[in-house]
Amino acid sequence: MVTGGRVAVVGGSIAGCAAALAAHRGGADEITVYERTDGRLAERGVGLAMHDSRYAELAAAGFVDARMPWVQMTRRGWYVRDDSASSPLGRRLTEMPFPFRTYNWGPLWRELRARVPASVDFRTGNAAKQLRSTTRGVEIDGESYDFAVGADGYRSLVRTTACPGTDPAYSGYLAWRGAYPESDLPDAHLWPTDECAYVVFDGGHIVIYRIPDDAGGHRVNWVFYTTPPTGHTLPTDSGRTLTPALAAHLASLVDHQLPPFFRTLINTTPPADRFVQPLYDFTAPHYATGRLALVGDAATVARPHTGAGAVKALQDAAALQSALISCTTPTEALAAYDAHRAPAGRTMVDLGRTLGRALVQETPLWATMTGTDLTAWWQTADGSGAFGGRELGRG
Ligand SMILES: Cc1cc2nc3c(=O)[nH]c(=O)nc-3n(C[C@H](O)[C@H](O)[C@H](O)COP(=O)(O)OP(=O)(O)OC[C@H]3O[C@@H](n4cnc5c(N)ncnc54)[C@H](O)[C@@H]3O)c2cc1C
Known part of the structure; x- marks a missing residue:
């Protein structure tokens, strides 16, 4: 030693x-x-996820424990917009196991x-x-x-x-992010608590899952990945609020690419709780x-x-x-x-x-x-x- x-x-x-x-x-x-x-x-901060097996190793090593609040995920639902789909969540392409804990x-x-x-x-x-x-x-x-x-x-x-x-090295695309109390999400019951949703579209996708709030409830946490509009300026380390151009780009993609439930989910995010991060x-x-x-x-x-x-x-x-x-x-x-x-x-x-x-x-x-x-x-x-x-x- x-x-x-x-x-x-x-x-x-x-x-x-x-x-x-x-x-x-x-x-x-x-x-x-x-x-x-x-x-x-x-x-500060929003959500992150930890694989159950990695959690178990890190708990055994003494770096995490069950007193750290988390939400258990079990599956990952993949959705795509399909205007003929009967569900407001769109067409569900498939489900995969998703044994992750999510954290705030x-x-x-x-x-x-x-x-x-x-x-x-x-x-x-x-x-x-x-x-x-x-x-x-x-x-x-x-x-x-x-x-x-x-x-x-x-x-x-x-x-x-x-x-x-x-x-x-800049990857060439951005992550728009947001989080807000689950109680603000209309029809939250349509989307299971243990499901992480991947909503996919041409040129990007969104990952959405619940994370713990600090009072025994949940927050909705989303990350929207796609390339920015041409000619935009990269956000700096200290300024990650959405510029009008990046806010408009997000709004247009949400409108054109997402099934109704997920459109509402993103649009419900208060502007002050949205930010953007170059990857x-x-x-x-x-x-x-x-x-x-x-x-x-x-x-x-x-x-x-x-x-x-x-x-x-x-x-x-x-x-x-x-x-x-x-x-x-x-x-x-x-x-x-x-x-x-x-x-x-x-x-x-x-x-x-x-x-x-x-x-x-x-x-x-x-x-x-x-x-x-x-x-x-x-x-x-x-x-x-x-x-x-x-x-x-x-x-
Ligand atoms: C406030 C905050 C919120 C975050 N929220 C999220 C989140 O919601 N979801 C997510 O997935 N990831 C988030 N991250 C990033 C995440 O923590 C990291 O990607 C990952 O956990 C690795 O963490 P890190 O400690 O290596 O780096 P970081 O979390 O980036 O921490 C680096 C730390 O070093 C400090 N520092 C830098 N330079 C100096 C210096 N010269 N002297 C002293 N201190 C210095 C910074 O202030 C910072 O606290 C966040 C990071 C921060 C700082």
Whole structure:
């Protein structure tokens, strides 16, 4: 075990809280978390999903538990607009198993944060600005550490030192997102609570599922993937509200492509609760170099079609913990961590690109597909079988 020592974690979101836990269990004496925002993370965010099997592994590793509120999904219904269909949900192409728990990002982060030991110096409103790596350790804004973990998201400062030149690549399309209380959705009973809906159309699709609210009820959470209108400006990291052009594009697609129930579902979203996010992906060639490690989105961003963003971040922390426990020096532990997790990052990025082509960029003729066709098409698209995340032990 790498006992003793000072560890810095840059970023205090999902990956940062989990990495602080990992460092604590891995034997570090002093842990400092630098988090740029001022601590109101729990009020932000919408939905995410976690495969039941990945949940079980992460629960066994001590990173999630049943006190974190979730909604259980069991199936995935595929719908397409068909004006001759008798159901307002449109024509149901097929149903596939969907053994996932869904979470509300804010409460999930809050629960993880609560599990970070009180001995950890968690500095909110404190961005790491200057980082210097030496053979014996890391210096951050004048303070020395034995090693540092970059949990600072896809524009990671730590990655610029650990793996310079690894830049996020724009996928060519956007995700429009929204969430609101289920009680506002007309005829909510028509759509089963345990069903995640995939509503498909030429050039994109929407994923819709319920997530927990913070009061024992549900929120409707949707993500609408398609290419933006030509000539649009990419939303920036700080400005993700819909421009009039992006709002109009969404409205037109909703009107022309969706069955009535799902049209209403999107249109019911208050404008203030809609936002847009450009999709990027990349993976760092190494998850650790010298005394620097990368976890979560700092190491790899895969497109959300993989259903594994938060899972990947938590798995990184679990793998880091195992490496710190099984090795005796930081250098050895970080090298073991890199060997375990870098292949997983590559697999997830590849899967995200394949699913992006299948579900957005080169969509099939949905309306002519039978349920059997769709099942075979999905098996080809998810060739690696990594949808929802790879098994933790496989890396
Ligand atoms: C507020 C928020 C809400 C989100 N909501 C959702 C959601 O609803 N659904 C979903 O699927 N994903 C959401 N995500 C993204 C999701 O958390 C990640 O994709 C995934 O869980 C991996 O998390 P991460 O901790 O690696 O990265 P992130 O969640 O991006 O966290 C990176 C953290 O690092 C901090 N940081 C960056 N640079 C510095 C620095 N120099 N010094 C100190 N701190 C720094 C940032 O403030 C941020 O808190 C959200 C992220 C955030 C920050």
